[in-house]
Each structure stands twice: as structure tokens, then as C-alpha cells.
Amino acid sequence: EVQLVESGGGLVQPGxxxxxxxxxxxxxxxDYAMHWVRQAPGEGLEWVSGISWNSGGVGYADSVKGRFAxxxxxxxxxxxxxxxxxxxxxxxxxxxxKVGGNGYVDHFDYWGQGTLVTVSS
Amino acid sequence: xxxxxxxxxxxxxxxxxITISCTGTSxxxxxxxxxxxxxxxxxxxxxxxxxxxxxxxxxxxxxxSGSKSGxxxxxxxxxxxxxxxxDYYCCSYAGSSTVIFGGGTKxxxx
Numbered sequence: 015e016v017q018l019v020e021s022g023g024g025l026v027q028p029g030x031x032x033x034x035x036x037x038x039x040x041x042x043x044x045d046y047a048m049h050w051v052r053q054a055p056g057e058g059l060e061w062v063s064g065i066s067w068n069s070g071g072v073g074y075a076d077s078v079k080g081r082f083a084x085x086x087x088x089x090x091x092x093x094x095x096x097x098x099x100x101x102x103x104x105x106x107x108x109x110x111x112k113v114g115g116n117g118y119v120d121h122f123d124y125w126g127q128g129t130l131v132t133v134s135s
Numbered sequence: 136x137x138x139x140x141x142x143x144x145x146x147x148x149x150x151x152x153i154t155i156s157c158t159g160t161s162x163x164x165x166x167x168x169x170x171x172x173x174x175x176x177x178x179x180x181x182x183x184x185x186x187x188x189x190x191x192x193x194x195x196x197x198x199x200s201g202s203k204s205g206x207x208x209x210x211x212x213x214x215x216x217x218x219x220x221x222d223y224y225c226c227s228y229a230g231s232s233t234v235i236f237g238g239g240t241k242x243x244x245x
Binding site: 049051058059060061064071072073074075109114118119120121122123125126127128 | 138169171173175180181182183186187192222224226228231232233234235236237238239
């Protein structure tokens with residue numbers, strides 16, 4: 015059974031940093047690209063960042079480019095999101111999502127339950 | 136990176152069919168056969184319903200179907216059921232390793 019478990023969320027002051035993690039199991043992690051998608055309270059889904067299976071390709075939404083960094087450790091079957099210079103508008107539930115298929119992004123076939131990040135003073 | 140355009144809400148009675156549109160541009164929906172649709176119930180993670188524009192994952196009801204014409208993709212749900220009431224999001228690859236979601240559509244089953 016595929017499982018994605020996010021962690022690392024919490025309350026953080028504006029301008030500070032936070033690192034999210036996503037532990038994967040139930041599939042061959044290093045065969046698939048992975049992404050982060052967030053959802054602000056009461057709002058829609060927003061793609062944040064993605065990384066190819068071998069970390070050779072990464073992408074970021076304009077809203078986080080230059081502040082967030084995605085990475086993965088295939089040996090540990092884990093995905094990460096380093097979030098720097100956090101802003102109140104980064105407040106959201108952050109989902110880790112597995113890509114179905116062999117490409118960088120075809121579709122997201124499995125999602126975690128999310129970890130909540132709240133940016134407030 | 137503007138969001139794909141979806142109607143904010145649609146509604147239908149049990150047994151009826153509804154269609155949710157998703158309008159993008161020639162840089163995203165129109166350029167790639169990589170439109171997917173997700174269903175999200177309150178407090179739950181999104182669930183994949185349609186991928187590559189028209190394909191249905193194993194386990195998803197055949198009442199759900201997808202199509203695409205030009206820069207607009209569509210999700211059709213036939214034989215509406217109470218459990219279909221949820222938020223629906225379209226998603227497309229937008230080139231340069233970026234992805235874009237629609238703003239979401241709230242489906243109400245009357």
C-alpha cells in the first residue's frame with residue numbers, strides 16, 4: 015500500500031524558515047517524480063514545486079521561487095521542502111504527491127494527508 | 136502562472152449529468168495531453184479521477200469522463216449521486232517544469 019506521510023509543519027514567524035519532510039513507502043520511491051502542493055485555509059489547490067526521480071529536474075511556482083528548495087533522498091525514501099523567508103501568505107496545508115507514470119509530471123496518483131504550516135507573528 | 140479557469144460552482148439533481156469546464160491557454164492545456172482532474176471532499180486529500188485528459192484510474196466509476204478541445208478541458212459526471220458532492224480541480228502541465236491548477240469547482244447535488 016502506497017503511503018505518504020508529511021511532517022515538519024507548525025507555527026513560524028514571518029521571515030523564518032521551516033523544513034518539511036515526506037516519508038514514502040509501498041512503492042519504489044526512486045522510480046517516480048514527486049511534488050509539493052499546498053492549500054490555504056478555505057482556498058483551492060496550488061502547485062508549489064516538483065522534482066524528478068533523480069533530482070535532475072526541478073520546478074517552482076513563481077510565488078515561492080528563490081525562497082523554497084525541493085530535494086529528495088532516494089536512499090531514505092524521503093522528499094523535502096526547505097522553506098525560507100516565510101510569509102503569511104505561505105500559510106497552508108502542504109501535501110506531498112507522487113507522480114503516476116514515468117515522467118516529471120503526468121498526474122498525481124497518491125497524496126499524503128498534509129502538514130499544516132502557519133506563518134504568523 | 137495564472138490559475139486555470141473553472142466555474143466556481145455547479146449543481147445537479149441525482150441521476151442528472153453535469154460538466155465542469157477548465158479553460159487554460161495554448162501554453163498549458165492546449166499544448167500538452169497532461170490534464171488531470173481531482174475530487175476533494177471536505178477535510179480529505181485530493182483523489183485522482185481523470186488523467187491524460189480522458190483516462191480513468193482503476194477504481195474510479197465509469198460515470199466520470201474527461202475530454203479536451205483546444206485550450207479547454209472538461210469533466211463530465213453522469214448519473215449524479217449524493218457522494219459526488221465535492222470540490223473538483225483540474226490540473227495541467229504548463230511547461231518549464233511547472234504545473235498549474237484550476238481554481239476549483241464546488242459541485243452540489245440537489
